[in-house]
Amino acid sequence: MSELLALPWHEARAEVSPREYLDACLDAIAARDGAIRAFLHVNRDAAGDGLPIAVKDNIVTTDMPTTCASRILSGFRSPFDATVISRLRAQNAAIVGKTNLDEFAMGSSTEHSAFGVTRNPWNLDCVAGGSSGGSAAAVAARMVPAALGSETGGSVRQPAALCGVVGVKPTYGRVSRYGLVAFASGLDQIGVVTKTVRESADVLGMIAGHDPMDSTSSTHPVDDYASELEEGVRGLRFGVVREAIEQLTGEVRENFDAALAVLRGAGAAVEEVSVPSISYAIAVYYIVANAEASANLSRFDGIRYGHRSSSARTLEDVYADSRAEGFGAEVKRRIMLGTFALSSGYYDAYYGRAQRVRARLRHDFSEAFRKFDFLLTPTTPEPAFPVGAKTGDPLSMYLSDIFTAPANLVGIPAIAVPSGFARNGLPLSLQIMAPHFAEKAMFRAAAAYERETQFWREKR
């Protein structure tokens, strides 16, 4: 591997010309992606004197296809760029390719892609996580210094954790979603994957901010995220979520305890805190997210773009046959669950109830943030699992997101930082959650932990 690509972007760009760095990325993709399959499309003509970056293939681009890893979007080419793409281009970024994902970002392993499984660079027999598995694997394998992903319930942080890289989910509304293909609009947010905390802070700074094209994007001022990375954590208060650590066993628990010791050693106050409703987050998530998905995915109807069934004879058939042929099994399952939760007779018991528990979850988090600057859990309950281990049991796959989904339901920012390795050599990860719009403080805390541990230097 190119030693250049092992360096953080802000160090590498002082060493070589932008063209040399971009060529090193394209060479690394050519050399490594045959085994990993992080990319669905590579733009070998990518240009730009700035950051080379990969983009999850549910973010629309005019110069490359956008598939959402679904057959239903076969042949689709977006007539416009997503706002994050326009912003990156305006800052001379080179969009080097589109990365693999679970179809429509629905999954936790990138196995639910219509175009093949992305492999974990640390062990090719294991999953890269998901749904932004291609973005996480591309950065972990040092093919690009940064990638964009998207989050609805942990789809940036969970694959970042499983691939041993940094993953950031910003506050709901921090980044424009114009041109992000909608999954669950009350939860979706574009996030960032990089090797180091500093690079994540830099990339978020490039894409954050209000956008008139997305009325849910916030007008809250964008902070200089990299301005306090050296400040340390002395005196800062970290709450350890009791209900989460009660579920931990074995080496994940040991690894998490070691991370807490590092923070204490750096001068932070680390204490347990109860967030009683957090254990219900996955149940809430799979009602709320699927209900919204069932509505959002109604646009894939075989009429305006994408796949149309050749056997359809009536208008009703165009809808039902095109969708049956175009969507994969997991997407159908989620549309079915969401349609059920919103259907007459079940709305109050499922969707209504889930939204009330979500309100309680928001309340419990705001109570915890009265006493603590940050909340801590591991990012995932286990390291990367073997390909095929969970595809036959959707519920066990859903539980991969048990520690990440709460931040989406509450709308707060959260970051996954490499925290070492399991005995089988696979990466583990610490999650730091912060209050709404406290990204700058969150990066500061994550950078302090990273500085003490340096796990990012281990590479594949």
Added chain:
Amino acid sequence: MNIDREEARRIAELARLDLDDDALVRMAAEMTKILTYIDQLREVDVEGFEEHTAEATPLRDDEPRPSLDRSSAERNAPQWTGGFFVVPKVIGGE
């Protein structure tokens, strides 16, 4: 919550998904398992917590702006004629 094949069929019709009998049986079993897990929400005390409502969406002036031109829409359309998306006859069709 138990979902049987007929309930799965009703939901599939609402969702505009054409699923055959085998697929409906599998789907019903998977939904039953997932909804049984979700049913733990019944035990949460939500007294005093109302349905979460999103933050108020800001309003903007309703000013005309250019939108997607027809040729861009045509490029992605499965069937297109004379500036229109084409679908099977809705009235008096086959």
